[in-house]
Amino acid sequence: MTTIDTTTAPSRTEAAELPVIAHWVDGAERPSNSGRTAPVFNPATGRVQARVALADQAEIDEAIASAQAGYRVWSGYSIAKRQTVLFAFRELLNARKGELAEIITAEHGKVLSDAMGEILRGQEVVELATGFPHLLKGAFSENASTGVDVYSLKQPLGVVGVISPFNFPAMVPMWFFPIAIAAGNTVILKPSEKDPSAALWIARLWKEAGLPDGVFTVLQGDKLAVDGLLNSPVVQSISFVGSTPIAQYIYETASRNGKRVQALGGAKNHMLVLPDADLDLVADQAINAGYGAAGERCMAISVVLAVEPVADELITKITDRIAKLRIGNGAGVDGVEPDMGPLITDVHRDKVSSYVDIAEADGAKIVVDGRGYTVEGHEDGFFFGPTLIDEIPTTSRAYQEEIFGPVLSVVRVQSYDEGLDLINSGQFGNGTAIFTNDGGAARRFQNEVEVGMIGINVPIPVPVAYHSFGGWKQSLFGDAKAYGVHGFDFFTREKAITSRWLDPATRHHSENRGINL
Ligand code: NAD
Numbered sequence: 001m002t003t004i005d006t007t008t009a010p011s012r013t014e015a016a017e018l019p020v021i022a023h024w025v026d027g028a029e030r031p032s033n034s035g036r037t038a039p040v041f042n043p044a045t046g047r048v049q050a051r052v053a054l055a056d057q058a059e060i061d062e063a064i065a066s067a068q069a070g071y072r073v074w075s076g077y078s079i080a081k082r083q084t085v086l087f088a089f090r091e092l093l094n095a096r097k098g099e100l101a102e103i104i105t106a107e108h109g110k111v112l113s114d115a116m117g118e119i120l121r122g123q124e125v126v127e128l129a130t131g132f133p134h135l136l137k138g139a140f141s142e143n144a145s146t147g148v149d150v151y152s153l154k155q156p157l158g159v160v161g162v163i164s165p166f167n168f169p170a171m172v173p174m175w176f177f178p179i180a181i182a183a184g185n186t187v188i189l190k191p192s193e194k195d196p197s198a199a200l201w202i203a204r205l206w207k208e209a210g211l212p213d214g215v216f217t218v219l220q221g222d223k224l225a226v227d228g229l230l231n232s233p234v235v236q237s238i239s240f241v242g243s244t245p246i247a248q249y250i251y252e253t254a255s256r257n258g259k260r261v262q263a264l265g266g267a268k269n270h271m272l273v274l275p276d277a278d279l280d281l282v283a284d285q286a287i288n289a290g291y292g293a294a295g296e297r298c299m300a301i302s303v304v305l306a307v308e309p310v311a312d313e314l315i316t317k318i319t320d321r322i323a324k325l326r327i328g329n330g331a332g333v334d335g336v337e338p339d340m341g342p343l344i345t346d347v348h349r350d351k352v353s354s355y356v357d358i359a360e361a362d363g364a365k366i367v368v369d370g371r372g373y374t375v376e377g378h379e380d381g382f383f384f385g386p387t388l389i390d391e392i393p394t395t396s397r398a399y400q401e402e403i404f405g406p407v408l409s410v411v412r413v414q415s416y417d418e419g420l421d422l423i424n425s426g427q428f429g430n431g432t433a434i435f436t437n438d439g440g441a442a443r444r445f446q447n448e449v450e451v452g453m454i455g456i457n458v459p460i461p462v463p464v465a466y467h468s469f470g471g472w473k474q475s476l477f478g479d480a481k482a483y484g485v486h487g488f489d490f491f492t493r494e495k496a497i498t499s500r501w502l503d504p505a506t507r508h509h510s511e512n513r514g515i516n517l
Pocket of ligand 1: 163164165166167168172190191192193221222223226227241242243244246247264265266267297298402404430471475
């Protein structure tokens with residue numbers, strides 16, 4: 001395994017006067033007075049580079065009031081005017097996405113090309129949203145009964161809340177806010193406190209694009225800010241992405257408070273490899289899907305189910321590829337980018353490490369061990385080496401729970417059915433993939449597997465923007481998926497109107513206003 005030599009990192013104790021990352025309210029940065037902040041690290045150096053404001057109740061109320069006032073303005077904008085703003089936002093984003101990628105890498109740690117990749121997937125949703133007039137057209141039934149027409153309108157909800165996780169600070173918010181705004185709502189985004197700057201950059205871009213003040217608000221904070229949105233009678237809906245326990249809490253609390261909820265949770269995605277699969281392709285894809293973004297993707301592959309007799313050969317191929325992976329600062333050095341950056345925090349790195357301990361204690365074989373991994377020049381960075389585990393018992397917590405790090409486990413199974421049963425017996429149902437050259441087997445898999453998003457020889461099957469994103473079981477609470485047609489349905493309320501206008505010929509001549517039929 002090679003490491004990228006990087007410049008000397010300042011130690012965490014060198015942090016002097018740190019900037020405080022503010023809210024965005026009424027079209028401007030709003031510094032916080034709450035007296036509460038959280039550290040924002042550069043995970044590659046381990047250094048605290050800023051602090052982020054954590055809203056108090058007064059700031060939550062101010063953000064909600066601003067979004068409420070913004071709604072009165074924005075909901076009065078014509079379709080054509082709203083579309084102009086969306087097109088301007090798309091153009092600015094496309095032209096300046098490199099700035100956003102650097103911000104993401106500096107706070108999240110992922111390599112720049114990955115940061116760019118997440119922006120492009122978010123931009124797809126912006127592009128979908130620019131076509132909103134077509135998707136928001138109502139329906140019209142003429143003469144449902146004699147002289148009676150029935151038609152429907154799709155109207156915005158009002159103020160909507162978006163609560164996002166650390167692992168996609170640009171893409172996940174973009175799964176929601178372009179559609180919400182296009183539909184005429186105003187959005188309060190509560191980003192992850194671990195990488196809060198992307199949201200502020202996006203807010204500035206909206207302003208440049210001509211979005212009126214109060215339509216896009218950024219509320220920095222922790223549980224207090226989340227609960228403030230959940231408990232406000234003004235906030236009409238919550239779109240949440242994060243870990244399963246919090247997704248469940250959000251779903252239950254928001255539903256109890258009468259709100260619409262989209263609540264996407266965690267994952268444990270399996271790749272089923274049939275004996276006829278191309279093992280070089282499988283090994284390449286397992287590396288990409290298991291270790292890309294240091295495994296901090298909800299669609300990462302964390303388990304390879306190898307249908308025997310392929311396990312030994314596949315493990316050798318994956319191990320060879322791991323040896324060539326370059327681990328380092330995601331920002332790269334002298335224009336050379338590594339394959340994998342650090343994890344988000346030292347606390348998270350230690351949690352990932354503890355899962356490898358658990359697997360080992362439960363009898364698994366640690367084929368490649370990433371524990372204690374350091375990068376020269378970045379010794380304080382939150383790095384964890386790519387890890388490959390073989391023969392992990394399916395009773396182990398390290399098999400059953402989400403690890404969310406660069407840890408790939410192999411389970412050897414004897415048949416397609418044994419592999420399928422394992423996938424279907426898990427608590428999560430976000431993504432899965434089958435690798436095979438047998439179309440009939442793939443077709444059977446897509447039908448039988450209890451998972452929301454399925455790849456056939458595709459390891460990370462994130463649907464394009466005009467489909468919808470969402471898992472099954474503990475990966476999604478409720479039935480509202482992100483983006484696509486689901487997104488437009490979620491962010492609008494339908495009104496059905498039944499109207500009767502009498503034909504002039506049926507009225508008395510004197511009431512006929514000169515229309516002689
Ligand atoms: P997280 O659940 O810790 O945090 C998500 C959001 O919830 C953050 O904004 C955070 O501030 C807030 N939050 C945290 N604790 C809270 C509490 N007790 N009460 C109220 N709000 C709280 O998740 P994370 O660590 O930021 O993100 C990683 C998780 O997100 C993983 O489990 C991953 O699988 C999941 N994820 C899922 C998807 C998906 O589409 N299903 C996509 C991305 C990430």
